[in-house]
Amino acid sequence: MWQRFKKVLVNIDMKYLLGIAVLGILVIVMEKLSISTQGIDAFNSDSITDIFNKIKDAQIIYRKIEPIFYTIFIIDIILIIFKVRLKKQGINILVVNGLGKNNSNIMTNYLYEEKAEYDISDIINKLNGYYEGYSEIVKDIDYYAKSFMNSKKANNYAFAGILQTPFILRLGYIVGDETYFKLFHKKRYEDTFKLLKDNKTYIGNYPEMNIERELKESNELIVSIGTTFKITKEQLKKFDINKNNYIKFETTDMGYDVIESEEQINYYKKIIFDSIREVCREKNIKTIHLCMATSVAFTFALGQGFSKNYDPKVIIYNYENQEYAWGLNLFEKSEDSIIIPQNALEEQVKNI
Numbered sequence: 001m002w003q004r005f006k007k008v009l010v011n012i013d014m015k016y017l018l019g020i021a022v023l024g025i026l027v028i029v030m031e032k033l034s035i036s037t038q039g040i041d042a043f044n045s046d047s048i049t050d051i052f053n054k055i056k057d058a059q060i061i062y063r064k065i066e067p068i069f070y071t072i073f074i075i076d077i078i079l080i081i082f083k084v085r086l087k088k089q090g091i092n093i094l095v096v097n098g099l100g101k102n103n104s105n106i107m108t109n110y111l112y113e114e115k116a117e118y119d120i121s122d123i124i125n126k127l128n129g130y131y132e133g134y135s136e137i138v139k140d141i142d143y144y145a146k147s148f149m150n151s152k153k154a155n156n157y158a159f160a161g162i163l164q165t166p167f168i169l170r171l172g173y174i175v176g177d178e179t180y181f182k183l184f185h186k187k188r189y190e191d192t193f194k195l196l197k198d199n200k201t202y203i204g205n206y207p208e209m210n211i212e213r214e215l216k217e218s219n220e221l222i223v224s225i226g227t228t229f230k231i232t233k234e235q236l237k238k239f240d241i242n243k244n245n246y247i248k249f250e251t252t253d254m255g256y257d258v259i260e261s262e263e264q265i266n267y268y269k270k271i272i273f274d275s276i277r278e279v280c281r282e283k284n285i286k287t288i289h290l291c292m293a294t295s296v297a298f299t300f301a302l303g304q305g306f307s308k309n310y311d312p313k314v315i316i317y318n319y320e321n322q323e324y325a326w327g328l329n330l331f332e333k334s335e336d337s338i339i340i341p342q343n344a345l346e347e348q349v350k351n352i
Helices: 003-009 014-033 045-089 122-127 131-150 165-177 234-239 263-282 296-305 341-349
Strands: 090-099 105-107 112-119 158-160 181-186 191-195 209-214 220-226 245-251 287-293 313-320 323-329
Touching: 014 045, 090 131, 090 165, 105 313, 112 131, 122 131, 122 323, 131 165, 131 323, 158 165, 158 296, 165 287, 165 296, 165 313, 165 323, 181 263, 181 296, 181 313, 209 263, 220 263, 234 287, 234 323, 245 263, 245 287
Parallel strands: 090 112, 090 158, 105 191, 158 181, 220 245, 220 287, 287 313
Antiparallel strands: 181 191, 209 245, 313 323
16 A cells, blocks of 8 residues: 555656645735735726635635645645655666566665566567567567666666576666666575665675687677686687687686675676777777676676777677577667577678
């Protein structure tokens, strides 16, 4: 009941509450001024006499409903104050799931939570490995992200969910980095999504990010990022790793729950983007092939950092059935976004 009331209040347009408040203030001012109808006979104008008579009638009606008026006015002021608090201390959460029905709870300390929840797992199951059909999912994901950004009802925003890596990166890219997003993480053996510690909270020493580079005479760059588990060269062989530039990022400690805070994510992001963009400038990179084994929160945050105007073409791949089976062109429109690795390499050979 309490949550329903808060949701109803959040959806009430503030201009209506403010309109009632302004009207109430005007009525109170008029009452304090004590507009009198005495001396009306001094005017020989029928129109002025009519106005004074209407004021007199209004005063009579007001006296009858004065307790109701003040009750409504006070309630309206309370609602305005509470609505302002809800906006300041509320959070809008974008939740997207793509790996089966997810019954996990979302836990925050905010006064009000509003979730925009979407599930694409049924569509994925229906496509049954027909990766070319995933372009429709990308279209849906783009719509979810844009709709969420267009319906801002709070001062705080967050992302939660469990779905395929390319879709997470795409969501992060579409919402961009102009709006600050808090990030949820669900620990491996827990059933609750909890917010990572914010970027102002120091959590102590966290694992360092190791970097390995192998540069070749090529304008293709293979990037692997591992915080959950290692990505081996054997897994990347379909990207011609021996012929193309290669850079690997890997935390010294690995695991599903190794990332604990936004500060940690921002630290890793700076290392990764600085290193990738340095190689891109040095080797005039045209295409980045990105493979990730990281948390949902980190993947989303990394997506927010990519720029169509600054970075070369980025293809993010999904690992399933012991291979990188399909990819998503991060900057491409949805209908042309899905990439099958073999097809991508064949296209590269044609262009040589």
